[in-house]
Amino acid sequence: MEKRVLFRSAWLPWLLIAPQMAVILVFFFWPASQAMLQSVQAEDAFGTSTTFVGLDNFRTLFEDPAYIDSFKITAIFSVLVAVSGITLSMVLAVFADRILRGALVYKTFLIIPYAVAPAIAGVLWIFMFSPSIGVVTYWLRQTGFDWNHLLNSGQALTLIVVAAVWKQISYNFLFFLAGLQSIPKALIEAAAIDGAGPLRRFFSIQFPLLSPTTFFLLVMNVVYAFFDTFAIVHATTEGGPGRDTAILVYKVWHDGFRALDLGGSAAQSVVLMVIVVALTVIQFRYVEKKVQY
């Protein structure tokens, strides 16, 4: 799309885009190209010389069981976060859509977790589930269930999933609510006149018409689980116990900054870039479809 009427100047547009271009060239493109370069290089033990090693870093990476495990953990983690987050917030949104009285109050409470930083969310949840002093740990123990996420990797994963879902519920809820409110009332009314009950109306009208929103949220939740949950993991389990909650983003950081494995970390960055590109493409395919729909 273009404007018919344009201003004419040889230097002004360059001046206007200069700040943005400066920032993205220095802090986006230069580092990204460095990551790609480093991913095909190896550095000697003293960091004095580098040699070109082709795809060796990638080969080492994919032969490393720890990296494959990290991939699996990330996959399980993101499926759990996306599915449970979407289900919960869809339920809340469907009920909130019915309510007239007090709707604003409910909505206000439901959007607050969005404002809470992921790291703070993590801290709130480990406080409740702390093996020694946590209230929820105490309650679970009363019912005979022994909770210790420092030792049990399944419980550690549950903890980060719960914290991540809690934080993301507001986002999902707002999109579902907007989606439900854009469904024409006439459709629902016609179904009601034909004798369809609320449950039937939900499954035959609202749920199918929400499918573009649901698909969009699925992609966004996977992106969120892949990239925005570093803080939750770092603030709660630190990838533990062992390496059982070290999701991909956590591993890039850990290998780069703690283990100081430059080539390996760069190769992991490149793999992540490929994943982002794939997810972005999926997201835009969806946008195109939505326009036709």
Added chain:
Amino acid sequence: MVERRPGLTFVSHLVLILGILLIAFPIYLAFVASTHTRDEILRVPMPLVPGAHMVENYTAALTGADTQGARVVVGRMMWISFVTAMVIAVGKIAISLLSAFAIVYFRFPFKKIVFWLIFVTLMLPVEVRILPTYKVLADLNMLNTYAGLTVPLIASATATFLFRQFFLSVPDELVEAARIDGAGPMRFFKDVLVPLSQTSIAALFVIQFIYGWNQYLWPLLATTSEDMYPVVIGIKRMIASGDAAVDWNLVMATAILALVPPAIVVVLMQRWFVKGLVDTEK
């Protein structure tokens, strides 16, 4: 509502109230913990109603008095978070307004390439270029500075696209009218375009303020000295010493202090927040 079903309405309220209780409980518990002494919290199970030590705990957290081990001054950290969030929000809006203006209202060589360069940054979040970006920052001597905390986060493809989208919807007649009245491009930008964009600016501000305030990975890389930690990083440092040694009362007071400013922004600017969220994802 389509039909009256008092039973179902009751169930709806019940489900929503349950949902809210579940969602609010972690925050409520943090608040309760922030009003007790450390020993009261360590006594399992901890009390579930607020105690009498709220003022001391918050004063201690804010001024850094009485903490064991690392002295963490939350007042200072909140200030850093606030400055960072404001600079990121205002900076992003400013540079995106300017570049969107250039892209929509001017014809210049390589415009397509410029547009694509901005677009591609969507695919390069900090998480995928951690180490090299850190190196650039170190080479530019920007570690532990406000500039280091903010400038690399200021570029935003989403904000640029949002403004571009909006500018494209502004009628061409306005430009013609401005031209006839003898206004140059910058005058048109300042007196027509920016005032028209007010709602989009407000919506973006809410989203970006929260984005800036809640940053974690980037400040973790860009700061090494304690007096430049934003509050989100500081709280992690406070719990690093393990269960028994942690001053949970102060940690929870800090958590509450850290979540109140963005929560206020979201609640007070709810209308723009929802618009911003929906628009930036389009």
